[in-house]
Amino acid sequence: MKTETSENKLCPSSTAHEGAVLLGVVQGDQTVALLNAGLLADASFIAKVEEEGHPEKRFRFADKCVKSGCKQWTGTKCGVIKELAEYNPHLDGMDHSIPECIIRHRCRWFSQEGNKACMICPYVITDNLADI
């Protein structure tokens, strides 16, 4: 049986590309509604959202965490959720409900920061992360 290891985690803020999992949709209030079914983005979906422009401002995608192949990797962790967790110390120890999520068992952010990552996650828009 395959076990979940650090090597097969998923990045919950991946780019829009064929084969990525469509994880969530950005709402009018700029929060992300996570989907309750894992939809794989196929070529026609990607072509359509790219034609409409800025897919990572409108959707969240998940795909394999490539660790050192990503500029956000610190060498040991995902720097995105590490920094967002550090910016939000008030969430430490909070007993706050977290959204249902189809990738939690493999999510890099959850494996790194636990429930705190899931409290932050609905406020993350991938296309706004460039400066982090």
Ligand code: SF4
């Ligand atoms: S941080 Fe939490 S809610 Fe967001 S994708 Fe990972 S497991 Fe799901």
